[in-house]
Amino acid sequence: MSDALAFEAVRVRTIRSTYWLVGLALLLGALVAVALALATRDEPVDAALVAVGVTGGSQFSPLPFAAVLVGILGVFATGHEFRHGTVQPSLLALPRRSALVAAKLVVVALVGAGAAVAGLALNWVVTVVSRGAVVSVPDGEILLGYVVFVVLWGWLGAALALLFRNIPGALVVLLVVPLVVEPLISALSLVPAMDWLRDIVPYLPFSAGTSLVTVVDVGEATEAAGGTAALGRWAGGLVFAGAVGAVLAASWVLFERRDA
Amino acid sequence: MITAVGLTKRYGPKVAVDDLSFEVRPGVVTGFLGPNGAGKSTTMRLMLDLHRGGGETRFDGRRYRDVPRPMREIGAVLEAKAFHPTRSARNHLLMLAAANGIGSARVDEVLALVGLSDVAGGRPKGFSLGMSQRLGLACALLGDPHTLVLDEPANGLDPHGIQWLRDVLKSLAAQGRTVFVSSHLLAEMAQMADELVVIGRGRLIDSGPVSDFVGRFTRTTVLVRSPEASRLADLLADDGATVDSLSDGSLVVGGADAAAVGELAASYGVVLHQLVTRTASLEEAFLSATGAAEEYRGVSTHGSAA
Numbered sequence: 431m432s433d434a435l436a437f438e439a440v441r442v443r444t445i446r447s448t449y450w451l452v453g454l455a456l457l458l459g460a461l462v463a464v465a466l467a468l469a470t471r472d473e474p475v476d477a478a479l480v481a482v483g484v485t486g487g488s489q490f491s492p493l494p495f496a497a498v499l500v501g502i503l504g505v506f507a508t509g510h511e512f513r514h515g516t517v518q519p520s521l522l523a524l525p526r527r528s529a530l531v532a533a534k535l536v537v538v539a540l541v542g543a544g545a546a547v548a549g550l551a552l553n554w555v556v557t558v559v560s561r562g563a564v565v566s567v568p569d570g571e572i573l574l575g576y577v578v579f580v581v582l583w584g585w586l587g588a589a590l591a592l593l594f595r596n597i598p599g600a601l602v603v604l605l606v607v608p609l610v611v612e613p614l615i616s617a618l619s620l621v622p623a624m625d626w627l628r629d630i631v632p633y634l635p636f637s638a639g640t641s642l643v644t645v646v647d648v649g650e651a652t653e654a655a656g657g658t659a660a661l662g663r664w665a666g667g668l669v670f671a672g673a674v675g676a677v678l679a680a681s682w683v684l685f686e687r688r689d690a
Numbered sequence: 691m692i693t694a695v696g697l698t699k700r701y702g703p704k705v706a707v708d709d710l711s712f713e714v715r716p717g718v719v720t721g722f723l724g725p726n727g728a729g730k731s732t733t734m735r736l737m738l739d740l741h742r743g744g745g746e747t748r749f750d751g752r753r754y755r756d757v758p759r760p761m762r763e764i765g766a767v768l769e770a771k772a773f774h775p776t777r778s779a780r781n782h783l784l785m786l787a788a789a790n791g792i793g794s795a796r797v798d799e800v801l802a803l804v805g806l807s808d809v810a811g812g813r814p815k816g817f818s819l820g821m822s823q824r825l826g827l828a829c830a831l832l833g834d835p836h837t838l839v840l841d842e843p844a845n846g847l848d849p850h851g852i853q854w855l856r857d858v859l860k861s862l863a864a865q866g867r868t869v870f871v872s873s874h875l876l877a878e879m880a881q882m883a884d885e886l887v888v889i890g891r892g893r894l895i896d897s898g899p900v901s902d903f904v905g906r907f908t909r910t911t912v913l914v915r916s917p918e919a920s921r922l923a924d925l926l927a928d929d930g931a932t933v934d935s936l937s938d939g940s941l942v943v944g945g946a947d948a949a950a951v952g953e954l955a956a957s958y959g960v961v962l963h964q965l966v967t968r969t970a971s972l973e974e975a976f977l978s979a980t981g982a983a984e985e986y987r988g989v990s991t992h993g994s995a996a
Contacts, residue, residue, distance in 0.1 A: 433759065437789035444781040445774060515772040518740055519829055522766050523789035525739055525755040689741040 434533035458495040459486030463553035467560035481568035481645035488643035497583035500542040504587025509597035542584035579642035593681035608636035635673035641666025698744035721883030722872035729892035761790040765830030766839040770822040775815035819846025876976040890980040915964035
């Protein structure tokens with residue numbers, strides 16, 4: 431396993447995409463934080479708004495920047511092996527396939543968590559600088575939820591590309607399901623004839639996952655608008671983690687069995 | 691020493707490799723020969739546990755997947771262009787080296803050995819097939835292995851490159867290493883290999899020294915020109931020889947040597963204009979051995995225009 435980790439550490443350091451994906455995640459998150467801080471700098475400090483800025487507005491986007499970009503990093507972690515045929519030299523160097531997959535997940539988690547923590551710190555700093563005043567750091571629960579959220583997206587990307595053995599297929603699922611499919615199901619659940627969908631809506635994986643980055647409770651507002659309230663932070667996180675785990679288990683088993 | 695036993699690979703109803711068994715000895719270069727589509731690459735992937743199928747291959751008694759840090763014992767390259775286009779050749783090798791506890795000094799050593807030192811830091815995106823083959827060979831040699839498994843390593847090399855590769859493989863074999871190298875070109879194999887494993891349609895056709903293979907599958911024939919060709923053909927046929935008439939009127943005689951043909955002609959007073967012994971080339975031996983086992987065969991257009 432340590433050989434596989436050494437291999438993955440070199441792999442992730444020696445492609446440019448690692449740097450631009452992490453860089454872009456930090457930049458875009460910071461832009462949200464700066465915009466929010468500048469817009470509200472004359473108002474009294476609102477802890478919830480500060481938390482929205484520090485988490486890069488993740489709660490209110492179907493495709494939160496850091497999550498998507500670390501998700502793409504995950505797609506590349508496994509997808510490049512098939513895209514460029516490096517799966518053969520990789521497995522010739524590390525014939526125990528599970529060790530290779532496990533090492534990829536560890537490295538994606540470390541880079542993802544690193545990017546998330548760095549993003550939180552950067553967003554807090556730019557918020558302070560933009561407001562010109564020190565603001566309190568959001569609750570530990572919010573910060574932890576954000577890191578877990580970003581790491582799960584990274585793992586999902588890696589699992590999808592390992593399952594499809596191609597990058598475009600994994601990206602389509604990673605982007606289209608949260609952006610198109612889940613919002614569509616949520617909207618359809620508002621049609622009286624299809625109200626049975628309302629039981630499903632809280633368990634839609636990406637929507638449930640967003641509970642991890644909840645900083646403002648919009649449950650009442652959602653219900654008032656006829657929608658279904660989301661699950662709690664950790665219950666929603668568990669649903670998302672379950673979905674990620676299912677895709678990962680399927681892809682892992684297939685990777686063990688398939689021809690490389 | 692490589693021992694492959696009962697290697698089998700099916701794709702649905704199609705059998706790509708069919709109960710294939712062979713041995714590869716150390717100290718010589720063993721060529722793995724077969725027409726395109728014969729199953730050479732699939733066989734090599736089965737050997738290296740990359741493909742899932744039947745049978746097993748042991749490298750000095752162990753399966754590939756059971757060898758810890760396998761690149762230190764078995765060096766293999768299957769696809770020439772198996773690298774990320776923007777990761778430098780040196781970084782590509784450093785990555786593989788890290789997986790097998792190999793130091794960076796060895797990376798620079800193999801880069802120099804294959805002649806890629808000057809381009810090792812740049813993007814390999816623009817590498818020619820020949821340069822890619824050299825990088826592949828560098829990967830295989832990285833762990834200074836005692837066994838090499840190379841799939842079509844000469845593909846894309848220029849004549850100088852092929853000669854260089856032959857010298858490298860011969861010298862590695864001379865050091866007592868096991869070298870197993872595939873090709874679909876017999877002439878290339880004849881220059882490189884001492885022993886052959888020949889397959890067609892996934893089945894073993896022959897294995898042993900190159901010269902034995904050539905002897906077994908080549909038929910020495912006699913070319914005869916005579917103004918009385920048809921009479922001579924009848925006489926030869928009566929004598930038990932096989933006779934083919936060529937379009938220019940000359941005869942190709944099998945089953946009788948030049949002396950026997952000459953004596954027969956003399957005894958019947960048949961005039962000969964030419965009497966030549968022909969030994970089939972290596973390519974002809976290959977075609978004769980694998981002719982029935984060729985996977986993809988185009989339709990000959992000779993004479994069909996009429």
